[in-house]
Amino acid sequence: MSDKVKEVSDADFESIIASDTPCLVDFWAPWCGPCKAIGPVVEALADEYDGKATIVKMNVDDNPTTPGQFGIRAIPTLILFKSGEKVDQVTGAVGKAQLIELIEKAL
Amino acid sequence: MATTHHKLIILGGGPAGLTAGLYAARARMDHLLIEKGAEGGQVLLTDWVDNYPGFPEGISGFDLAEKMLAHAKRFELNSMFANVLSMNISQKPIQLELEDGNSLTCDSLIICTGAHPRPLDIPGEKELTGKGVSYCATCDAPFYRNQHVAVVGGGNTAVQEASHLTKFADKVTLIHRRDELRATKILQEKAFANSKIEFIWDSTVTAINGQDGVEELELLNKNGDTSTLQVDGIFVLVGVLPNNEMLPLTELKADTGGFIPTDIETRTAVDGVMAAGDIRSKEVRQIINAAGEGATAVLAAENYLTNLN
Numbered sequence A: 001m002s003d004k005v006k007e008v009s010d011a012d013f014e015s016i017i018a019s020d021t022p023c024l025v026d027f028w029a030p031w032c033g034p035c036k037a038i039g040p041v042v043e044a045l046a047d048e049y050d051g052k053a054t055i056v057k058m059n060v061d062d063n064p065t066t067p068g069q070f071g072i073r074a075i076p077t078l079i080l081f082k083s084g085e086k087v088d089q090v091t092g093a094v095g096k097a098q099l100i101e102l103i104e105k106a107l
Numbered sequence B: 001m002a003t004t005h006h007k008l009i010i011l012g013g014g015p016a017g018l019t020a021g022l023y024a025a026r027a028r029m030d031h032l033l034i035e036k037g038a039e040g041g042q043v044l045l046t047d048w049v050d051n052y053p054g055f056p057e058g059i060s061g062f063d064l065a066e067k068m069l070a071h072a073k074r075f076e077l078n079s080m081f082a083n084v085l086s087m088n089i090s091q092k093p094i095q096l097e098l099e100d101g102n103s104l105t106c107d108s109l110i111i112c113t114g115a116h117p118r119p120l121d122i123p124g125e126k127e128l129t130g131k132g133v134s135y136c137a138t139c140d141a142p143f144y145r146n147q148h149v150a151v152v153g154g155g156n157t158a159v160q161e162a163s164h165l166t167k168f169a170d171k172v173t174l175i176h177r178r179d180e181l182r183a184t185k186i187l188q189e190k191a192f193a194n195s196k197i198e199f200i201w202d203s204t205v206t207a208i209n210g211q212d213g214v215e216e217l218e219l220l221n222k223n224g225d226t227s228t229l230q231v232d233g234i235f236v237l238v239g240v241l242p243n244n245e246m247l248p249l250t251e252l253k254a255d256t257g258g259f260i261p262t263d264i265e266t267r268t269a270v271d272g273v274m275a276a277g278d279i280r281s282k283e284v285r286q287i288i289n290a291a292g293e294g295a296t297a298v299l300a301a302e303n304y305l306t307n308l309n
Helices: A010-017 A034-047 A065-069 A097-105 B016-026 B040-047 B060-076 B135-144 B157-167 B183-194 B288-308
Strands: A006-008 A023-028 A054-059 A077-081 A085-091 B004-013 B030-033 B079-081 B086-088 B094-100 B103-111 B115-117 B148-152 B170-173 B197-200 B203-209 B215-221 B228-229 B232-235 B241-242 B273-275
Touching: A006 A010, A006 B030, A010 A023, A010 A054, A010 B148, A023 A034, A023 A097, A034 A054, A034 A097, A034 B040, A034 B060, A034 B135, A034 B203, A054 A065, A077 A097, B004 B016, B004 B060, B004 B094, B004 B288, B016 B030, B016 B040, B016 B060, B016 B288, B030 B103, B040 B060, B040 B115, B103 B288, B135 B157, B148 B157, B157 B170, B157 B183, B157 B232, B273 B288
Parallel strands: A006 A054, A023 A054, B004 B030, B004 B103, B030 B079, B103 B273, B148 B170, B148 B232, B170 B197
Antiparallel strands: A023 A077, A077 A085, B086 B094, B094 B103, B115 B241, B203 B215, B215 B228
């Protein structure tokens, strides 16, 4: 994972998803292979949706509160938010097309 | 949209693809390795690899994948991230169509697209995926601290990951459709000796129930008895399906499972097209033979390319 996708924490999570710009959060951990596999796809989307959607990631090892709050029991899980509300989510190293479909739900 | 040509394209960056990449790079062939996610393939799903020679202490799947990639890169592996949607292999050059609209052409192709975990295809499975249904124990085991989980399967992956899960879960119930395990003996010994693992034999899971997460499994015994089992999660580790959606299966004479048959030199039914690793039609799917086939495939490609000229 590169620096293109900003890392968020339990502390700043609420303020980031509160925006009316759609926000995709990639919940990941360093020990998770498929999280690594989906990394380049998430990075590419961050570029493509620059200005239209915010794409961030959260390390579930360092941030226990938020993943618990959303009942996350598998990673990678990607949840789409708009105006502080969850729109939809996907789990697993899905393809780019499926992630675009997810983001488009809030545009 | 642009089209770029290479003498050899390697499709997939698991152990077969990375070994092919290593051999192609060292042979200074004009090559390109295409991977859609991160290199490593299903090795990334494995918590610990204890049967790859040269690592007497064992190595994590993650680290092994990193080392294979670093090894190929040392010899200037040429690779890119892209998703191949379809291909035309009935004419030369072979043409691959990418998701971004661009095309690639090549004289020779090595297919190393691998496989992915097979689902059970039962009610509740799709709905509860990510909410207690998992296909990757390495990824999701830490979410089940002090809980009770089920593992379905009796092969190497199921038995090894059942043991791995006991590092986190209080109790692991392994459910297998037969009355004995298929896994290699040392994995069986470890599992039978582990007091946190219980076994339910001769049974299949017919449904997964739960509202916001997995709560209960419905089981069917071979003798017709039905029962339920309360669990917090279920790990489905019952073999693999081929990653073949971009492949022309008829021309490649795919087997009934969708895997690609080859000769001993990894040559498929189509001239200039090789297949290596888990996508090959075969009995044994191990990291070591995937790597071996990757090497064989590059030598077959070199032969093919030499005879073209």
